[in-house]
Amino acid sequence: MIPEPSGPNGPVLGVLGGMGPQASAWFMMRLAALMPAATEQDHVPAVLWSDPRIPDRPAGRAGTGPDPWPWLLRGVQGLEQAGVGAIVMPCNTAHLWYERLCAATALPFLHIVHAVVDDLARKGVNHGRIGLLGTATTLSLGLYQRELEARGYDCLLLDEAEHARYCAPPIALVKANKEDEAFAPAAQALQILRDRGADAVVLGCTELPLALPPARRTELDAVISDSIDALALAAIAWHAGARV
The missing domain is CATH 3.40.50.1860 (Rossmann fold)
Structure with a gap:
């Protein structure tokens, strides 16, 4: 040491x-x-x-x-x-x-999931439907769903085709240093969840806050819980x- x-x-x-x-x-x-x-x-x-x-x-x-x-x-x-x-x-x-x-x-x-749950409460979202964006692995294995559902939330996910079209690409683009190209598909993924009634959307992959940076979130009509900020x-x- x-x-x-x-x-x-x-x-x-x-x-x-x-x-x-x-x-x-x-x-x-x-x-x-x-x-x-x-x-x-x-x-x-x-x-x-x-x-x-x-x-x-x-x-x-x-x-x-x-x-x-x-x-x-x-x-x-x-x-x-x-x-x-x-x-x-x-x-x-x-x-x-x-x-x-x-x-x-x-x-x-x-x-990180406990931090996001605390962040939702800090934003006044203590119940309701939470849209989840993240890697297919994170979502399929229920990393967020277990904790959120135990707290009384309902979880909304993209379907497999939507995830492949709108969520996986921005994650890959950020990893390739193409953050500007990542905004449009990530914003579309978020909007799909909002249209389905999400009261808040969790950016549950740490590349997604770079795809949807704080400076551009005024363009998005959503309560966002950013897992990096949380x-x-x-x-x-x-x-x-x-x-x-």
């Missing part, structure tokens, strides 16, 4: 990232932008482990590609060695390994409690 100089700003946040690198970098930007800070020293100290070599999570889960688990574990161990006080992981699909990761570390590990706010709340 690297010796830590004395200072007033509390423990360090560990960010297990690289899935993809744009999403991890955007998380760091939003962590700073959402922090109520008067000086740079007021911000959350953080270590970003951004390793885009981590194998594709949907393929790994389906058994059609390499297993990402050893790489995820290596990232957690690297963050432990850096001396962090808690870990966040700005990748929704990687949370399918969340329980194994928690079992591998004694550090607090903030869950996780950043959860990290800020952890830091505020940990530094007391």
Whole structure:
């Protein structure tokens, strides 16, 4: 562990990232932008482990590609060695390994779905129908549905053809550094869910907040829960409690 100089700003946040690198970098930007800070020293100290070599999570889960688990574990161990006080992981699909990761570390590990549920409540959406956008793997395995339905929400999804046409492409475009091209299909995916009666829409893949960036959300008639912003706010709340 690297010796830590004395200072007033509390423990360090560990960010297990690289899935993809744009999403991890955007998380760091939003962590700073959402922090109520008067000086740079007021911000959350953080270590970003951004390793885009981590194998594709949907393929790994389906058994059609390499297993990402050893790489995820290596990232957690690297963050432990850096001396962090808690870990966040700005990748929704990687949370399918969340329980194994928690079992591998004694550090607090903030869950992105729990952060989104808190964000919905913060936005005043305490019941109703929630539209979900994310990878096909995240949605088919019910990562969000289990938690939301346990809280009394109903979940709305695109059908398979709609997902393939409007949701999967913007995720791939962001990973290819083509964020501008990602807006139109992502906005169409969101609108389909709104037209079906969604009271709010969750951007449940961390590429989607880059496809539908905050500066353009005034063009969208929807309450949006952005999983990157929700996780950043959860990290800020952890830091505020940990530094007391």
